[in-house]
Amino acid sequence: MEKYEMIIGKADFGEKLETISVVNPFTQEKLAEVPNGGEKEAVRAVDEAHKAFPEWAALSAYERSELIMKWHELIVRDTDDLAKTMTLEQGKPTQEAAGEIGYANGFNKWYAEEAKRVYGESIPATQQNKRMYVHKQPVGVVAAITPWNFPAAMITRKVAPALAVGCTVVIKPSRLTPLTAIKLGRLALEAGIPEGVVNIVTGDSKAISDAWLSDERVKKITFTGSTEVGRGLMKKASDTVKKISLELGGLAPAIVMEDSDLEKAAEGVIATKFRNAGQTCVCANRVYVQESVVEEFTKIFTEKVKALKTGDGLAEGTKIGPLIDENAIEKVERHVQDALDKGAKVATGGKKLEGLLYEPTVLTNVTEDMLCMNEETFGPVAPISTFKTEEEAIQRANDTIYGLAAYLFTENLSRGIRMSEQLEYGIVGLNDGNPSAPQAPFGGFKQSGLGREGGHQGIDEFIEVKYISVGM
Ligand SMILES: NC(=O)C1=CN([C@@H]2O[C@H](COP(=O)(O)OP(=O)(O)OC[C@H]3O[C@@H](n4cnc5c(N)ncnc54)[C@H](O)[C@@H]3O)[C@@H](O)[C@H]2O)C=CC1
Ligand SMILES: O=C(O)[C@H](O)CS(=O)(=O)O
Numbered sequence: 001m002e003k004y005e006m007i008i009g010k011a012d013f014g015e016k017l018e019t020i021s022v023v024n025p026f027t028q029e030k031l032a033e034v035p036n037g038g039e040k041e042a043v044r045a046v047d048e049a050h051k052a053f054p055e056w057a058a059l060s061a062y063e064r065s066e067l068i069m070k071w072h073e074l075i076v077r078d079t080d081d082l083a084k085t086m087t088l089e090q091g092k093p094t095q096e097a098a099g100e101i102g103y104a105n106g107f108n109k110w111y112a113e114e115a116k117r118v119y120g121e122s123i124p125a126t127q128q129n130k131r132m133y134v135h136k137q138p139v140g141v142v143a144a145i146t147p148w149n150f151p152a153a154m155i156t157r158k159v160a161p162a163l164a165v166g167c168t169v170v171i172k173p174s175r176l177t178p179l180t181a182i183k184l185g186r187l188a189l190e191a192g193i194p195e196g197v198v199n200i201v202t203g204d205s206k207a208i209s210d211a212w213l214s215d216e217r218v219k220k221i222t223f224t225g226s227t228e229v230g231r232g233l234m235k236k237a238s239d240t241v242k243k244i245s246l247e248l249g250g251l252a253p254a255i256v257m258e259d260s261d262l263e264k265a266a267e268g269v270i271a272t273k274f275r276n277a278g279q280t281c282v283c284a285n286r287v288y289v290q291e292s293v294v295e296e297f298t299k300i301f302t303e304k305v306k307a308l309k310t311g312d313g314l315a316e317g318t319k320i321g322p323l324i325d326e327n328a329i330e331k332v333e334r335h336v337q338d339a340l341d342k343g344a345k346v347a348t349g350g351k352k353l354e355g356l357l358y359e360p361t362v363l364t365n366v367t368e369d370m371l372c373m374n375e376e377t378f379g380p381v382a383p384i385s386t387f388k389t390e391e392e393a394i395q396r397a398n399d400t401i402y403g404l405a406a407y408l409f410t411e412n413l414s415r416g417i418r419m420s421e422q423l424e425y426g427i428v429g430l431n432d433g434n435p436s437a438p439q440a441p442f443g444g445f446k447q448s449g450l451g452r453e454g455g456h457q458g459i460d461e462f463i464e465v466k467y468i469s470v471g472m
Contacts, residue, residue, distance in 0.1 A: 002032045004178070007185040007200040008041060009048035017041075020175055020203065025091040025322040026312045026355045034178045037203030042170070042211035045199040049141045049168040050217045052196025057138050057166035061115040068112040068163055070191035075105045075184070082183055086151050087313040089177045091321040091356070092276050094313055104152035104184075106438035107160040107454065114459050115164035131470040136463045138166035139243060140219035143212035145205070145233070146181070147225040148174035148324055149279045154247075155181050157442070158222045159198060161459040167220075170199045170212060174225075176324060178202045213237055220462065223247070224281075227402075227447050234450075245451035245461050247281070247443060249376050250404030253397035254284035254433075255419070257390070257410040258292045264431060265409035266301040269382065271433030272407055274308060274360060277320050278380040279328070281448075282405035282427065282436065286373050288393050291386045298364055298384060302347045305382065308360045310353060320380055322356035332358050332379035335372040339363050339383060342370050349380070368396065376402075390419060398424045403445030407433060426452075 003019065005011040014035030021030045035041070056064070075082065083097040092100070121134035142162045146154040155171060162169050173181035181200055188198040201208055212218045213236040220243040223233050227248040237244045254272060256265045272284045289297050313321035323329050329352055336350055340363075349361030358379055366373065366383040373383060387393045397406060406425040410416045420428045426444040429435040436442055441452035451461050 001030060004032050004034045004182045004202075006035050006037055006041060006202050007182065007189070007198065008045045009195045009199065010189070012041075014041065017203070022089050022176070022179055024088050025324055026357075031088050032179060034182070034202040037201045038207040039211045041201050041203065042208040043215070045170040045201045046141060046212065046215050046217050048196035048199050049170050052194055053140055053168045056163075056168055056194060056197050059166070061118065061164070064164060064166065065112045065115040067191055067193050068108050068115070068160060071188050071193060072105055072108040072112065074187040074191050075101065075108065078183070078187065082152065082180060084314070085183060086177070086180045087321070089179050090148060090151055091313050091324065093318045093321050096276065097313070100150060100153050103436070103438070104150075104156040107153070107156040110438040111160035111164040111459065114161070114456060117456075118165055118459065118463065129472040131472065133468040133470070135466045135468055136165075137466060139462055139464050140167060141217050142167045142169045142220045142222060142462060143209070143218045144169055144171045145209055145221070145223045145225065146171065146173050148176040149276055149281075151177040151180035152184060154224045155184055157453045157458070158224075161453075162462045163193070163197065165459060165462050167462050168197045168199075170201060170218070172201050172205065172208045175202065175205065209233065210236070213242065214240065216240060219243060220245070222461065230449070245453070246449040247453060248404070248447065248449045249402060250281045250283075250444065250448050251285045251374070251376055251400050251402040252282055252405045252407065252425075253286045253288055254407040255393045255397060255409065256287070256289040256293065256297055257393075257408070257412070257415065258290040259412045259415070260293075260409035260431075261411055262293060262297050262300055266297065266304055268407065268409055268429070268431060268433035269301060270304050270308075272405075272429065273382045274305075274320060274380055275434065277323055277358070279324065279378050281376075283378075284382065284407055285377055286397075287382050287384045288387050288396065289384055290393070291388055294384065294386045298347060298362070301382070302362050305360045305362050306348050310357045310359065312355070320357070320360055323358060323379055325356070328378060329356055329358060332377060332381060335370075335375070335377045335379070336361060336363070336381060338371040339366060342367060344370065344383065374400075390415065394419060394422045398422075401447045404443075404448035405429065405435070
C-alpha cells in the first residue's frame, strides 16, 4: 500500500504517526495511506511558511509569476496522471477529472499574469508639502482548508492568488481526497517554488484548523466547504480577528421561463445539475418551470437524463460516477423518499445502485415543503416544481438563507437582465449551466460565504492595503 507524504517544507512521511486510508468510492478498495497529522504537524507547517515568507514576498512579481507558470507547465505535463488519481479517490469520471485539472490550472495561469498587475495608487494631497501613496503588500501566511468535491480546483483557486502576491500557504485537504493535493504540492517543489511556500498537512481536521486559527502568524483563513463548518471557523477566527474567506453551501434554483428555448434550457439544467454527480455547491438543487411549458420541458429533460450513463469513473462513457460515501447516498435516499411521501412522482431514476452509484433522477409534482427544496441534496436528483408568474419565480428562488448560484433560462433579453438583477445570488447563469471560470469572481450572498475567489477580486483577498503619507 503506497504511503503518501505530507509537505512540511519538504516531503514529510510522519513516520511516527498513524495513517489514514484513502478509499476508492466505487470499489471501496484502499488506494493509499496518508499521515494522520495533528496540532504538532500544523504548527511545524506554519513554522516553515513563516520562515519562507520574507524571501518569497521579496521576489519580484515577475519572478513569482515565472515560478507559478513553471508549476502550470508541470501540471499540464501530468494531467493524465492527476486526472486518474482524482477519479480513483473522488469518483468523478476521468474526462471530467481532466476538465477539473484544466480548470484548476487556469487559476495558476490567470494569477501568474495578475501578479504583474497589483497596482498601488498616488492620491492628490491637500497640502503642497505632502505626498499620499497606497501600497499593496501580501497578508503573509495563509491557511487553506478545502473540500473533497474538487480536489484540485479548490486548492489552486486559493493557492495561485496567494502565491502571486507573495503569500505562503499551509493547506489541509479533505481527508477523503488528499492524494491530488499532495501531487500538486510535489509539482510545486519540482517547479522550483521554494520549500515552505506550499505546505500540505493531512489528518485531524479540527486539531489542524484549531492550531492555525489560534496561531498569530497565520494572517488569513480561506475555507471551502459546508456552511455549518464555515460558521464554526468564522467564530474561532474572531478570537484573533483573523481575515477569513468562506465559500460555503448553496441551494441553487434553476428557473425555466415559458419563453426559453426548452432544448437549450434542458441542456443547461443537465450541465449544472449532474456535474460531479450533483456534488458541487453550485448544482441546481431546485428546478422551477413555468406552468405552461412544464409538460414539454419535463419530457425533453427526462429523455436526456435517462441517457446519462452511471458507472466506474475509469470506464469509457461514464457520465455519472459514485457519490463520495455512504452518508452521501443516505442523504439522497432520504430526500427522494421524503419527496415521494409528500406527493412527488418519479419521472426517471430514484434508486441506489451498486458502488455508491445513484440513478440520475427526475422528480415531478414537487412542493416547497419537501427536504430537497430546502436542504442541499448534493446528489443526482432534479426536483421539478411549477410556478405561474415571473414574480412568483423570483420570490421562491430568493426564499432561502443561501445565495451562491442561480440559473435562469429565457430568450427575452430584458426579462433575462431584469430577473438576473433581482436574484439574490453571487453567481447567475443566464442561459448558461456552467458559468465558473478562473477570470470571474466566484462567491455567495447571504450564508453562502464571504469574499470572492477567481477574477481580479480573488487576489484582493490576500492583500493588505497600506496608506503611506509623506511629509516633504
Ligand atoms: N461554496 C463552495 O465553493 C463550496 C461549498 N461546498 C460545500 O461543502 C460541502 C461538501 O464538502 P465537504 O468537504 O463535505 O464539506 P465539509 O465542510 O465537511 O469539509 C470541508 C473541509 O473542512 C474540513 N472540516 C470538516 N469539519 C471541520 C471542522 N470542524 N473544523 C475544521 N475543518 C473541518 C474537512 O476535512 C474538509 O477539508 C457541501 O455543503 C458543499 O455545498 C463544497 C465545495 C465548494
Ligand atoms: O466546490 C465546488 O462546488 C466548486 O466551487 C464549484 S465550481 O467552482 O467547480 O463551479
